[in-house]
Amino acid sequence: MLSTRVRLTAMFMGGLLLITGPIVVALLAARKTNVYRDIGQHTRTQAELVARIVAQLDDGGQVIVGPTTATVVVTTRIRDLLRGFPDYLVITDRLGQPLYQSPGVSQLSRQDSARFREQVLTLPSGDDNSRAALLDLYGSDTIAAARGIASERLLLVAREVKGAARGTTKVVVGTPTLAATALPSEYIFVIAVVLPIIIGAATWGAYAILGREARQVARITDEVSAITDGRSLHTRLHWEDTSPEFTKLVSTLNDMIGRLETSFLALRRFTADASHELKTPLMVLRADVERAMNERTPQTEKLVALEEALQEITRMSDLVESLLTLARADEGRFDIDREPVALKPLVQEVYETALILGEAAGVNVTLPFTDEITVYGDRPRLRQLFLNLVTNAIKYTPKGGRVDIGLGRHPDNVTFAVRDTGIGIAAADFPHIFDRFWRADRVRSRTSERGGFGLGLAISQWIAQAHGGTLTASSRLGRGSLFTVTLPLPAENLPAGEDA
Numbered sequence: 395m396l397s398t399r400v401r402l403t404a405m406f407m408g409g410l411l412l413i414t415g416p417i418v419v420a421l422l423a424a425r426k427t428n429v430y431r432d433i434g435q436h437t438r439t440q441a442e443l444v445a446r447i448v449a450q451l452d453d454g455g456q457v458i459v460g461p462t463t464a465t466v467v468v469t470t471r472i473r474d475l476l477r478g479f480p481d482y483l484v485i486t487d488r489l490g491q492p493l494y495q496s497p498g499v500s501q502l503s504r505q506d507s508a509r510f511r512e513q514v515l516t517l518p519s520g521d522d523n524s525r526a527a528l529l530d531l532y533g534s535d536t537i538a539a540a541r542g543i544a545s546e547r548l549l550l551v552a553r554e555v556k557g558a559a560r561g562t563t564k565v566v567v568g569t570p571t572l573a574a575t576a577l578p579s580e581y582i583f584v585i586a587v588v589l590p591i592i593i594g595a596a597t598w599g600a601y602a603i604l605g606r607e608a609r610q611v612a613r614i615t616d617e618v619s620a621i622t623d624g625r626s627l628h629t630r631l632h633w634e635d636t637s638p639e640f641t642k643l644v645s646t647l648n649d650m651i652g653r654l655e656t657s658f659l660a661l662r663r664f665t666a667d668a669s670h671e672l673k674t675p676l677m678v679l680r681a682d683v684e685r686a687m688n689e690r691t692p693q694t695e696k697l698v699a700l701e702e703a704l705q706e707i708t709r710m711s712d713l714v715e716s717l718l719t720l721a722r723a724d725e726g727r728f729d730i731d732r733e734p735v736a737l738k739p740l741v742q743e744v745y746e747t748a749l750i751l752g753e754a755a756g757v758n759v760t761l762p763f764t765d766e767i768t769v770y771g772d773r774p775r776l777r778q779l780f781l782n783l784v785t786n787a788i789k790y791t792p793k794g795g796r797v798d799i800g801l802g803r804h805p806d807n808v809t810f811a812v813r814d815t816g817i818g819i820a821a822a823d824f825p826h827i828f829d830r831f832w833r834a835d836r837v838r839s840r841t842s843e844r845g846g847f848g849l850g851l852a853i854s855q856w857i858a859q860a861h862g863g864t865l866t867a868s869s870r871l872g873r874g875s876l877f878t879v880t881l882p883l884p885a886e887n888l889p890a891g892e893d894a
Contacts, residue, residue: 399604407597414593418585422577429575433549440481441553441567447475448485448555448563482548482568484514493563510548514566517552529568547571610640618647627655660829672713675706682706719853730772730860734884737767737808740777741801748784748799756793759784764801767808769881771861779857779865782850783812783877791816791874803883807863810879819869827867828855854879 396404476483476494483496492511502510513529529548548568555563577585617631630651633644682703686696745761752759787797795815802809819827828851851865858865862882869875 397608399601399608402604403597403601406600407593410593410596414589418589422581425581426575430549430571433569433571433574434551437481437549437551437567437569440479440483440569441551441565444476444479444483444485444565444567445553445555447472448565479567481570482510482550484510484566486514486564486566488563490515490564499568510568513550514552514564517550517566528571610637614640614644614647621651627651627658663829672710675710679703679706679710713849717849719856730775732770732772734768735771735773735776737769737776737801737810738764740773741780741799741810744777744780744784745799747781748788748797751785751788752797755788755791757788757791758794758796759788759799760796761799765803765808767801767803768884769808769861770884771881775857776861779854779879780810780812782854783810783879786850787812787814787816787875787877790814795874807883808881810881811876812878813874813876815874818871818873818875819867820871824867824869828852828865 473494476485477496479496481496482498483494484492484499485494486492499507499510510529513527517527527550529550530546547570549571550566550568553565553567555565614631617629621627621629630648631644633641682699685691686699686703691699741761741764745759748759751757784797784799791797791814797815798811798813800809800811800813802811855865858879858881864880865877866880867875867877
């Protein structure tokens with residue numbers, strides 16, 4: 395298969411041929427038209443001159459009129475004068491009989507002479523007007539043969555001259571056209587030599603330029619091919635050319651590689667974190683099972699070991715369920731069952747659960763304001779979203795702290811907010827709070843007994859986005875945090891004149 399470079403070069407050359415071909419044909423046609431116009435003008439001038447000579451025959455006493463036939467006779471002196479015309483010339487009387495014909499006409503073959511005479515007789519002419527016609531001769535003309543012309547084409551012009559003594563006389567002048575219309579050697583040289591050289595040079599230039607572009611594409615391909623796995627995704631394509639197309643291509647590829655690098659890093663971190671989260675409970679589970687299977691272990695300790703094993707199994711089940719939820723969300727296979735959901739009862743239910751959790755943790759939970767609001771969404775998922783935020787707030791708020799829950803309505807959306815007076819989030823850690831398995835070392839070290847999997851906020855963010863909303867956060871280390879869920883209102887709940 396031909397390369398793209400060769401195909402583009404061939405297309406370029408074909409385009410040049412398609413352009414230059416009609417141009418050359420048009421120029422040759424225009425030249426031929428101009429040549430025929432010049433020949434016609436020359437022939438008319440010759441016919442007009444001969445007509446004037448014939449018109450003055452009477453004045454010079456050069457015409458002899460017969461007593462009965464009124465035949466015009468051209469004297470020797472006039473014949474010598476007419477021989478000065480190089481073209482084909484015929485003068486006929488009013489009966490069509492030739493009074494004079496030039497040497498070129500006399501040298502025609504019998505067949506060509508008959509055709510010429512027929513054309514002379516039938517060629518129309520009018521008073522003070524000359525008419526033109528073309529006549530093809532077939533090479534029997536000795537003049538044409540002497541010029542090496544296999545055939546000849548004459549441009550014939552007829553002119554009528556009237557006189558009292560001679561009646562009507564017809565003058566016909568024919569001018570050869572093939573020699574004049576034939577392409578000069580300069581034209582043939584330009585068309586046959588110069589033009590192909592120009593097209594060839596342009597094609598070679600296009601091939602060279604495309605070769606440079608092909609080398610650039612090959613270099614990009616080699617650099618991309620060198621990035622074969624996740625370990626080399628830190629490499630970026632280098633580009634020094636100013637071509638906007640290649641600059642945009644390289645920039646797009648670098649952006650794509652950057653996104654791939656981020657995805658691979660997230661995947662590695664996800665795998666490492668998931669392995670870490672599963673490793674500890676599996677080790678605890680194994681130790682508890684081994685202790686319960688030991689015959690020397692008292693019955694009471696066996697029951698304690700089995701209870702701890704059951705707790706670890708429950709914890710791993712929650713982790714697996716969370717991972718499955720996120721995996722389905724990433725693949726777009728987790729459908730949201732939308733239906734009208736009254737948020738006030740849902741928030742009240744979450745608040746009651748939060749009161750129980752807060753009482754156990756020594757945290758005061760309040761619900762200062764709510765509003766009657768209905769949205770379209772998945773009630774279990776919305777409950778999970780709200781409960782995750784409240785649980786996190788209670789988990790990371792020290793004993794004696796406070797967690798405030800609020801549900802408010804705005805002109806075009808509804809917000810659910812959770813504010814706590816907990817330990818807060820450091821500025822360096824804040825950009826990662828929605829990353830999977832992320833937990834700040836400071837938080838983990840201070841609340842290791844309450845540590846989770848680091849998936850709650852990631853799941854909460856996905857639930858909010860799946861409902862067409864957003865989850866935002868603000869926090870200062872040691873001064874608490876504020877998490878806000880914004881959900882769109884249904885169209886029927888919007889004020890008049892607004893759209894959802």
